[in-house]
Amino acid sequence: AQKITQTQPGMFVQEKEAVTLDCTYDTSDQSYGLFWYKQPSSGEMIFLIYQGSYDEQNATEGRYSLNFQKARKSANLVISASQLGDSAMYFCAMRVRGGSEKLVFGKGTKLTVNP
Amino acid sequence: DAGVTQSPTHLIKTRGQQVTLRCSPKSGHDTVSWYQQALGQGPQFIFQYYEEEERQRGNFPDRFSGHQFPNYSSELNVNALLLGDSALYLCASSLLWSDQDTQYFGPGTRLTVL
Numbered sequence: 407a408q409k410i411t412q413t414q415p416g417m418f419v420q421e422k423e424a425v426t427l428d429c430t431y432d433t434s435d436q437s438y439g440l441f442w443y444k445q446p447s448s449g450e451m452i453f454l455i456y457q458g459s460y461d462e463q464n465a466t467e468g469r470y471s472l473n474f475q476k477a478r479k480s481a482n483l484v485i486s487a488s489q490l491g492d493s494a495m496y497f498c499a500m501r502v503r504g505g506s507e508k509l510v511f512g513k514g515t516k517l518t519v520n521p
Numbered sequence: 522d523a524g525v526t527q528s529p530t531h532l533i534k535t536r537g538q539q540v541t542l543r544c545s546p547k548s549g550h551d552t553v554s555w556y557q558q559a560l561g562q563g564p565q566f567i568f569q570y571y572e573e574e575e576r577q578r579g580n581f582p583d584r585f586s587g588h589q590f591p592n593y594s595s596e597l598n599v600n601a602l603l604l605g606d607s608a609l610y611l612c613a614s615s616l617l618w619s620d621q622d623t624q625y626f627g628p629g630t631r632l633t634v635l
Contacts, residue, residue, distance in 0.1 A: 410563075441623065449609055451564070451626035497563050501624075507577050507617075508554065509624055511563030 408433045410498050412512035419488045420520050426473070427483040427515045429498035438502045440481040441509065442472065445495040454496075457481060488519045523548055525614050525627035533633045534602050542597040542630045546614030552576075553595040554624060555587060558609040570595050571617050599632075607634045 409432040419425040431440065442454040457465045457472045465472040473482040485492055495516050499509040526545045534540050546553050552571045556564035566579035570589035589595045593614075599606055609631050613624035 439622075443626070448628065449611075449631065450628040451611060451613070453623055453625055456623055499563075501622075507552075507569050508566035508579060509556075509564070509613075510566075513561075513563050 408435075408438075408500050408502060408510045410500055410510055410512035412498055412515050414515045415513075416516045416518070418518050418520060419485075421490060422487055424484060424486045425488055425517065427485070427496050427498075427517065429481045429483065429512060431479050431481060431498075431500050433479075433500065433502060435502045438500055440472070440474070441499040441501070442470070442481075442483045443497045443499060444492075445497060445514070447494070451497070455483070485517075490519050490521060493517060493519045525612060525625055527610075527612050527627035527630050529630060530628070531631045531633075533635065535635050536602055536604060538602050539598065539600045540602060540632060542599075542610050542612075542632070543594065544597070544612030544614075544627060545594045546612075547625050550614035550616050550625070551593055552615045552617040552622075553589060553593065554613045554615070555595070555597045556611040556613065557581070558611055558629075560608070564611055567597070602634045604634050607632060 411430045438459045440457045444452045455467045455470045469486045471484045495514045497514045499511045554569040555567040558564040568578040569576045573589045584600045586598045609629045611629045612627045615624045
């Protein structure tokens with residue numbers, strides 16, 4: 407079974423600073439994908455970034471980067487130059503390739519950006 | 522390019538009633554997945570539809586059923602509603618056999634059962 411652990415219920419960061427949101431995962435499968443989603447108070451899950459288990463380079467998408475450490479089974483999200491609009495819940499999720507199609511989510515981290 | 526749409530936005534029902542939620546996938550996508558998100562939790566997978574068939578199911582009772590139409594849109598039906606069914610219901614669409622098959626979510630339907 408797959409499991410995602412997000413140990414930070416809440417995080418605070420000053421505007422324009424960088425912040426790292428932690429995510430560890432557990433799976434015995436070799437082929438999988440890791441995702442980060444942002445959920446504002448409106449409820450919609452917004453896709454941010456994807457990392458495949460065989461990708462050698464860490465994924466980047468604008469101000470978002472994923473610090474993928476396969477041996478440690480961690481996939482931390484780094485947000486650079488935080489903005490007030492980054493305040494939201496952030497969820498890490500995993501999908502095993504070639505098997506279960508479902509996304510398994512962590513419990514999320516609430517990020518608050520202070521002016 | 523239209524994203525994933527869901528209707529209705531909010532819904533209030535009483536225990537024992539039945540409810541139908543609707544989802545239209547992102548243009549070009551062929552697969553629809555449904556998730557239930559209770560307050561303060563991450564989403565939980567209900568089931569996934571592809572080619573009008575239920576492809577996979579999570580740990581949810583038979584009271585939860587679904588359907589996918591030829592245009593790839595989907596419905597989620599919940600019978601005999603319980604108070605515990607109150608949650609945000611999220612629909613996600615994807616392209617099943619793509620390399621990344623990222624699931625894109627709609628805005629959700631917030632269901633309250635009284």
